[in-house]
Amino acid sequence: MCGIIAYIGPRDVRPVLLDGLSRLEYRGYDSAGLATLDGDRGSLSIVKKAGRIAELARVVHESTLPPAHQGISHTRWATHGEPTDVNAHPHADGSGDLAIVHNGVIENFQTLKKQLEAEGHVFASATDTEVLSHLIGRAYSESTETGSQRLSGAVKQALRGIKGTYGIAVMHRDHHGLIVGARRGSPLVLGIGEGEMFLSSDAAALLPYTNKVVYLKDFDLVELRAGQFDIQSLTSGRSAFEIEELGFAPDAAERGGFPHYMLKEIHEQPQTIENAIRGRLNAEESSALLGGLNLSPAALRDVERVVVLGCGTALHAGMIGAHMLEDMAFVAAESECAGEFRFKNRPLPRNTLFFAVSQSGETADTLGALREARRRGHIGLGICNNVASTIARESDGGTYMHAGPEIGVAATKSFVSQVAIFGLLTLLLGRMRHMSAGTGTGIIQAYAQLPDQITRILEHQAQIESIARKYAQARSMLFLGRQYHYPVALEAALKMKEISYIHAAGFASSELKHGIIALIDPETPTVILCPQDSLYEKNISTIQEVKARRGPVIAMATEGDTGIKDHADDVIYVPRTLDMLQPILSIIPLQLLSYYTAVALGRDVDKPRNLAKSVTVE
Ligand code: M6R
Numbered sequence: 273m274c275g276i277i278a279y280i281g282p283r284d285v286r287p288v289l290l291d292g293l294s295r296l297e298y299r300g301y302d303s304a305g306l307a308t309l310d311g312d313r314g315s316l317s318i319v320k321k322a323g324r325i326a327e328l329a330r331v332v333h334e335s336t337l338p339p340a341h342q343g344i345s346h347t348r349w350a351t352h353g354e355p356t357d358v359n360a361h362p363h364a365d366g367s368g369d370l371a372i373v374h375n376g377v378i379e380n381f382q383t384l385k386k387q388l389e390a391e392g393h394v395f396a397s398a399t400d401t402e403v404l405s406h407l408i409g410r411a412y413s414e415s416t417e418t419g420s421q422r423l424s425g426a427v428k429q430a431l432r433g434i435k436g437t438y439g440i441a442v443m444h445r446d447h448h449g450l451i452v453g454a455r456r457g458s459p460l461v462l463g464i465g466e467g468e469m470f471l472s473s474d475a476a477a478l479l480p481y482t483n484k485v486v487y488l489k490d491f492d493l494v495e496l497r498a499g500q501f502d503i504q505s506l507t508s509g510r511s512a513f514e515i516e517e518l519g520f521a522p523d524a525a526e527r528g529g530f531p532h533y534m535l536k537e538i539h540e541q542p543q544t545i546e547n548a549i550r551g552r553l554n555a556e557e558s559s560a561l562l563g564g565l566n567l568s569p570a571a572l573r574d575v576e577r578v579v580v581l582g583c584g585t586a587l588h589a590g591m592i593g594a595h596m597l598e599d600m601a602f603v604a605a606e607s608e609c610a611g612e613f614r615f616k617n618r619p620l621p622r623n624t625l626f627f628a629v630s631q632s633g634e635t636a637d638t639l640g641a642l643r644e645a646r647r648r649g650h651i652g653l654g655i656c657n658n659v660a661s662t663i664a665r666e667s668d669g670g671t672y673m674h675a676g677p678e679i680g681v682a683a684t685k686s687f688v689s690q691v692a693i694f695g696l697l698t699l700l701l702g703r704m705r706h707m708s709a710g711t712g713t714g715i716i717q718a719y720a721q722l723p724d725q726i727t728r729i730l731e732h733q734a735q736i737e738s739i740a741r742k743y744a745q746a747r748s749m750l751f752l753g754r755q756y757h758y759p760v761a762l763e764a765a766l767k768m769k770e771i772s773y774i775h776a777a778g779f780a781s782s783e784l785k786h787g788i789i790a791l792i793d794p795e796t797p798t799v800i801l802c803p804q805d806s807l808y809e810k811n812i813s814t815i816q817e818v819k820a821r822r823g824p825v826i827a828m829a830t831e832g833d834t835g836i837k838d839h840a841d842d843v844i845y846v847p848r849t850l851d852m853l854q855p856i857l858s859i860i861p862l863q864l865l866s867y868y869t870a871v872a873l874g875r876d877v878d879k880p881r882n883l884a885k886s887v888t889v890e
Contacts, residue, residue: 273300273887273888274347274348274361274374274375274458274473274884275293275296275297275347275474276344276374276375276441276471277293277296277473278342278343278345278373278470278471278496279342279343280341280450280468280497280498281467281469282341282467282468283341284339285308285343286308286339288481289308290325290328292472292477292478293346293347294325295477295525296347296474296477297347298680298681298879298884299349299473299885299886300347300348300884301347301349301879301884302323302350302355303321303322303355304327304328304347304348304360305319305320305328305360305362306318306320306345307344307345307362307371307443308337308340308343309340309343309445310338310340311448311449315338316364316369317338319331319332320357321357322355325347342443342448342449343443344372344373344441344443345362345373346360346361348360352399352400352401361401363397363399363401363402363404364405365410365412366394366409370408370442370445371442371444372401372405372408372442373441374400374401375438375440375458375459375888376439377400377437378400378401378434379435379436380433380436384433385403388406391410393406404434404438404440407433408426408430410430411425411430412444415429423442423447423450423452424493427440427442427454428493431454432506439453439455439457439458440455441453451495451496452493453494453496454493454506455490455491457888458888459473459488459634459660459661459662460488461473461474461475461660462487462494463485464482464501465482467498469496469497469499469500471494475487476525476677479518479524479525483517483518483520484516485518486501486513486514488503489665492506493506519659524677525677525679532680532871534680534682534684534867535877537678537685538684538685540675540676540685541685541730541860542726542730544688544689545689545723545726547675547676548675548689548696549696552696553716557712558711558716559700559712560700562671562696562697564669564671565671566668573704577603577605577620577625578605578606578625578627579606579607579608579620579624579625580593580594580605580608581610581641581642582607582630582638583609583638583887585683586630586638586683586686586690587609587629588759588762588766589694589759590607590627590629590690591758591762592694592759592855593605593607593627593690593693593697593698594607595759596694597701599851599852600698600699600707600852601698602705602706602707609637610640613641614637620650622649625653626646626650626651626652626653627654627670628641629655629656630657631656631675631678631683631690633654633657633659633660633663634658634661634888635887635888636887636890639663639666640890642663642667643666651669652666653667653669653670653671654671655670655671655693657672657674657678657686659672674689679878679885681770681878681879681884682767682770682771682863682866682867682878684767684863687763688860691853695719695853698852699712699716715852715853721849722849722853722857725846725857726856726860729846729860730860730864732844732845733868736861736865737868739826739844739865740866740867740871740872741868746796747795747796748774748776748777749765749768749776749777749798750777750791750796750798751779751799752781752784752799754780754781754807754810755805755851756852756854756855757801757855758779758780759855760801760858760862761778761801762778763859763862764862764865765777767863770866770880771867771870771875772873773880781811782810784814789821792818792821793822794822794823796823796824797824797826798818798823799826800818801828802814802827802829803828803829803846803851805854815827815836816839825840825841826840826841826842827839827842827843828844828861829845829846830845831845831846832845833845846861
């Protein structure tokens with residue numbers, strides 16, 4: 273949540289910051305700002321504005337902000353104080369000589385603010401960040417150190433009194449040629465260019481400039497100069513680091529001709545499946561290879577129970593994963609909302625294996641739940657897309673999704689990737705138990721067909737667009753599914769409400785008669801997931817029950833099921849695969865349905881209101 277980009281080098285910093293902010297805008301987009309330091313005139317200038325980056329860019333272009341070669345900037349998702357000009361970052365200290373941008377939450381800011389106010393400090397904003405700027409400013413004015421140590425020493429001293437999380441970038445008028453960054457709990461990546469340095473909360477924002485990065489660790493402090501950097505530990509001397517190469521193509525975070533990232537990411541899903549399974553299918557043994565789990569065959573064989581933790585879309589993928597593990601691998605499994613698990617006192621067998629599922633790898637609730645599971649002595653593994661994320665680093669092992677950057681706030685390709693990975697895990701654990709080689713081979717063959725099957729679904733997007741237009745004015749929509757398709761119904765409803773703002777709710781179809789049926793009327797469309805599986809007849813009955821109350825029905829059915837047209841108002845077909853993998857195909861037209869509904873309503877698809885891509889606050 274919130275995005276930071278900082279630059280120091282030969283370029284005019286203004287376009288670099290504005291370009292970086294627009295790449296980070298998906299992390300938070302209620303206000304934005306930048307500070308530049310002009311060495312020739314010795315001036316520190318701050319420009320900030322409520323609203324989108326385009327609004328900030330307009331103000332910057334109209335301003336007299338002089339060209340400069342170093343600056344810090346921020347796009348905000350409000351936590352403390354409303355999204356106003358004054359609450360936007362950067363924040364200055366009392367002297368106006370120091371500017372800071374900050375991601376994270378200072379938990380003890382109220383206490384610190386009162387102390388500072390008693391000393392005479394006056395605050396302009398309602399933010400926790402301004403308190404941090406004053407703390408650094410106070411430490412700076414009291415410091416007896418000289419050179420860059422005076423600024424970085426003041427940052428260290430101020431951070432010692434902080435409870436909470438931070439990723440920060442700081443500049444001071446007296447330190448032309450220096451930017452100081454530090455992190456704890458909020459990601460910060462150093463980008464190394466030729467004679468220039470960057471600091472960003474997301475490596476993808478650095479792609480146009482460099483592919484050489486250092487992922488800073490918690491309690492790292494970095495001093496950036498145009499041609500060099502120095503990483504220290506906030507707690508002791510030097511901090512070890514590794515320069516890594518970004519594995520993404522330079523245009524991986526571009527829209528590539530699509531009107532929205534979400535549509536681009538939906539269309540990437542054939543490739544997403546290939547990336548998730550590459551090198552992980554073992555045809556010879558009819559099993560899967562997941563070396564990153566870091567568990568011996570004996571340890572995997574001893575697993576008594578699996579608990580999957582996640583939030584939002586990742587939780588829905590986890591529900592499907594848990595169902596697969598029970599259904600096909602005969603391992604007791606369940607998924608739990610990460611934000612609930614961490615505060616519960618659940619008795620679980622000793623050999624319970626935990627999976628924290630998270631695209632960003634930074635979701636605070638999922639990270640908290642993973643930490644809690646490990647604190648209780650369990651093995652905690654991660655299924656993440658972001659390889660350098662906190663969850664990836666703190667887990668005992670796991671599996672990367674290799675899905676490439678997901679920029680649209682609505683999770684799409686990460687969902688199919690997570691479900692595909694749970695399929696691999698099911699294959700691996702199943703083949704260690706009662707799953708036959710024939711069943712294992714069938715799963716491997718089904719995986720091979722998925723990319724082409726997804727492509728076939730995408731070819732029908734025009735039909736899905738016209739269904740979306742037909743129902744776009746609905747005030748409420750229902751999604752019903754059974755077994756593997758119950759979490760698909762939840763996920764489809766989440767997509768719909770998140771980007772179209774139409775109220776949407778997903779239920780197990782069996783629940784219809786237990787209250788939900790009261791909502792059925794001619795103005796409320798119901799999407800019924802009706803694959804040709806063992807529960808097909810029951811799903812047809814569900815359609816009948818809705819139709820009997822004059823509710824419009826959109827059925828999602830299996831290719832070739834022409835008979836369903838007699839029951840439903842509209843039919844969306846998907847190819848058939850194994851039950852356990854069917855959600856990967858079924859969700860795709862429903863992602864498109866929500867996408868085209870949101871477009872028809874003129875919504876900001878990639879940046880829906882009130883949301884942010886990575887939820888790093890509790
Ligand atoms: O990065 P994560 O996978 O941990 O994110 C979890 C949820 O915040 C996320 O899936 C959210 O529900 C999406 N916006 C849904 O589209």
